[in-house]
Amino acid sequence: MNSRKTLTLSAAIALILFAGAFLVVAHDEVRDVFKIESTIWPNETRGPVLFTHKKHAEDYSISCNECHHVYENGKNIWQESDPVDRCQDCHFETTVEGERRLPPDLQKLNLKLAFHNLCQDCHRAEVRRDRASTAPVTCGGCHSRSQ
């Protein structure tokens, strides 16, 4: 093998290793299963929710930006490689009872509604679409699995 070829080959190998490292990093970012456990509520009345994050993204084929967003001029500009802030960083209104009676602006900032509107709305639509769906729509379906 002449030295030019060797050079090309090692460059190719380096490139593959480099790309591989990136794939691993990108993959690691999608955490598998974790508890959604927000810290802004003085005491949780229902407790944390065990969430199959990776399954939602991969097995249920839900794109990242259906759940993750950063709005600019009303448009979601968040992209998969961007950092993810916690929901509670932006939805920091803490009312957990009668939250639907809050003024519309505050409802948008309400953390309980942020979770429930995201998780429950999709599950309800899912169950309407396919009666055999196991997407939980009852309180215990999401909250009991926490302990």
Ligand code: HEC
């Ligand atoms: C069905 C909704 C949903 C989908 C789809 C989803 N995520 Fe998430 N993700 C969440 C929720 C909920 C959290 C927890 C947020 C919190 O606790 O405030 C989270 C947390 C994260 C975090 C922070 C985790 C940590 O280390 O604490 C990252 C990074 C992330 N998601 C990336 C992604 C990427 C990349 C995709 C697509 C491949 C994706 N998510 C798809 C709902 C989703």
Ligand code: HEC
């Ligand atoms: C960087 C700030 C930010 C983060 C982080 C964020 N949101 Fe939002 N979210 C917003 C803003 C701002 C709006 C309101 C957009 C508008 O005016 O319509 C919004 C709107 C929503 C809506 C639609 C309004 C409603 O209440 O029905 C839902 C649902 C929602 N967010 C859930 C979540 C969830 C769940 C998370 C965490 C996975 C999250 N958001 C993370 C800023 C954020």
Ligand code: HEC
């Ligand atoms: C865009 C749609 C969508 C969103 C948003 C969504 N889910 Fe799901 N979820 C599904 C589907 C689809 C299933 C699987 C139903 C089946 O297999 O029949 C599911 C199943 C589940 C299950 C039971 C099976 C499992 O994998 O654990 C739990 C618990 C769950 N989701 C919690 C959540 C929580 C908590 C959130 C919000 C942070 C959420 N989901 C947001 C679509 C969604």
Ligand code: HEC
């Ligand atoms: C599809 C999943 C899902 C369903 C169904 C659901 N929740 Fe939740 N709920 C969540 C998630 C996720 C959170 C955020 C948990 C956290 O951060 O600790 C939450 C938070 C809450 C909170 C605020 C935190 C606390 O523990 O005080 C209350 C109260 C609550 N839910 C009550 C209910 C009630 C009552 C029902 C039934 C009518 C219900 N939820 C159904 C997913 C769900």
